[in-house]
Amino acid sequence: MRNIILLIQKYRNFLFFLFLEFISLFFLFSSRNSYHHYNYLSSSNSITSSLYNFQYNMFSYFSLREINNDLLKENSSLKNQVLNKDMVVGRKFIKSEDTIYQKNFLFKEVKVINSQFKYYENFLIVNAGKKSGVKEKMGLIGTKGILGIVKNVSENYATIRPLINPNFGLKVLHENTNSWGDLIWVPEENNYQNIFVKNIPIYTKVKLGDYFITSGAEGLFPSGVKIGKVIEINENIEQQTLVIKLKNEEDFSRTKIGFIVFNKTAEEIKQHLIKK
Amino acid sequence: MIFEFRNIAWFIGLIVAQIFFIDYLDFGIYSSYFSPIIICFFILKMKLDTTVINLLMYAFFLGFITDIFRNTLGLNTSVLLIITFLKPTFLYSISSKEDIEKDVELNMFTIGLVRYLLFFGISIFLYHLIFFLLEQFSFNNLPILFFKAFINTISALVFLVFLQYLFIFKK
Numbered sequence: 001m002r003n004i005i006l007l008i009q010k011y012r013n014f015l016f017f018l019f020l021e022f023i024s025l026f027f028l029f030s031s032r033n034s035y036h037h038y039n040y041l042s043s044s045n046s047i048t049s050s051l052y053n054f055q056y057n058m059f060s061y062f063s064l065r066e067i068n069n070d071l072l073k074e075n076s077s078l079k080n081q082v083l084n085k086d087m088v089v090g091r092k093f094i095k096s097e098d099t100i101y102q103k104n105f106l107f108k109e110v111k112v113i114n115s116q117f118k119y120y121e122n123f124l125i126v127n128a129g130k131k132s133g134v135k136e137k138m139g140l141i142g143t144k145g146i147l148g149i150v151k152n153v154s155e156n157y158a159t160i161r162p163l164i165n166p167n168f169g170l171k172v173l174h175e176n177t178n179s180w181g182d183l184i185w186v187p188e189e190n191n192y193q194n195i196f197v198k199n200i201p202i203y204t205k206v207k208l209g210d211y212f213i214t215s216g217a218e219g220l221f222p223s224g225v226k227i228g229k230v231i232e233i234n235e236n237i238e239q240q241t242l243v244i245k246l247k248n249e250e251d252f253s254r255t256k257i258g259f260i261v262f263n264k265t266a267e268e269i270k271q272h273l274i275k276k
Numbered sequence: 277m278i279f280e281f282r283n284i285a286w287f288i289g290l291i292v293a294q295i296f297f298i299d300y301l302d303f304g305i306y307s308s309y310f311s312p313i314i315i316c317f318f319i320l321k322m323k324l325d326t327t328v329i330n331l332l333m334y335a336f337f338l339g340f341i342t343d344i345f346r347n348t349l350g351l352n353t354s355v356l357l358i359i360t361f362l363k364p365t366f367l368y369s370i371s372s373k374e375d376i377e378k379d380v381e382l383n384m385f386t387i388g389l390v391r392y393l394l395f396f397g398i399s400i401f402l403y404h405l406i407f408f409l410l411e412q413f414s415f416n417n418l419p420i421l422f423f424k425a426f427i428n429t430i431s432a433l434v435f436l437v438f439l440q441y442l443f444i445f446k447k
Contacts, residue, residue: 013328028350118307120411123347
């Protein structure tokens with residue numbers, strides 16, 4: 001017994017190191033591999049987010065001109081639609097007086113107070129949380145295209161998993177041919193400005209400059225929101241598919257505003273997805 | 277007491293510099309190659325007579341707080357602990373035990389520029405390399421990882437030289 005205590009005393013530094021290392025590796029792998037996320041140990045907790053918010057308030061002044069320009073452009077396109085007295089539902093336009101028409105999506109404007117874009121796994125933080133009705137697995141769109149999906153929610157803030165995260169996955173549509181593809185961001189090959197679309201059949205006629213848009217199938221986003229423009233097309237002969245590189249519509253290094261998508265029929269869609 | 281206060285200031289200062297300054301630097305499409313981590317300076321600069329247990333505790337909390345901000349729970353912590361544990365090995369591989377006084381903080385003014393570059397260079401390079409390997413969790417693209425670790429080490433060293441001139445340098 002005495003020998004054991006002596007042994008522990010002799011190697012106490014190493015044992016303490018092993019103990020702490022074990023804790024940190026436990027955190028590392030459990031936060032990655034399980035769906036049980038540590039809400040209170042991520043950047044959406046109140047302390048870290050309020051610090052990020054403080055920093056946002058200090059520095060957002062400098063990018064007001066860009067934000068203004070983005071909003072002006074969006075405003076003009078919205079004005080176009082309103083003046084034509086059409087409402088966008090999906091990819092087809094219907095008249096707003098249509099009685100069958102029911103408002104499906106609601107948007108809540110949020111500020112992106114922190115945007116990571118250069119890491120292996122990137123995250124955004126927005127200044128809306130449970131109090132505003134934000135829940136996990138809601139979509140976030142920017143002024144030009146989609147940004148990401150809500151991952152964690154705290155009282156006043158939410159963490160978003162953006163397109164530029166290897167764990168992000170979404171079914172997307174090719175605008176011209178309506179072919180389905182999978183959106184995948186590969187950290188080793190992509191930077192924050194581009195993303196891959198894979199699993200599109202090789203016979204699909206995709207041209208440079210075509211757009212990929214959301215399908216709306218999972219109820220996260222309205223259909224028809226732009227994702228990116230084709231800048232490179234490669235063929236995967238073995239699998240008979242195309243590997244397409246898109247230039248993201250949104251610039252994640254300077255994104256400042258976004259809109260959380262509230263889908264009124266989300267529960268209904270979820271039931272169907274589970275049955276499948 | 278003054279020593280304690282200075283340590284606390286370095287602890288908080290490094291985290292703030294890391295999270296609110298370095299992480300925000302934008303180099304366009306090359307940004308993914310440029311994400312230096314400087315928090316390990318806190319551990320590396322500590323006096324040699326600091327006990328290992330204390331050092332490990334500092335490393336754990338320093339890494340943990342940084343991880344919470346960067347959404348990389350456990351990643352910085354585990355790498356920082358490894359570097360803390362290997363610190364004496366690195367130091368004595370570049371100099372003999374008598375060369376460096378035990379009650380002096382290690383920085384480029386006390387150990388000299390060459391030793392600073394060697395000791396801090398090796399430690400920070402290894403930090404980045406283990407960090408990227410753990411982050412990716414595979415041995416794919418090893419040359420790119422080495423390149424990234426190298427670039428980030430150099431930029432971290434340069435940034436730390438600035439910090440030391442600002443806050444440590446005395447005529």
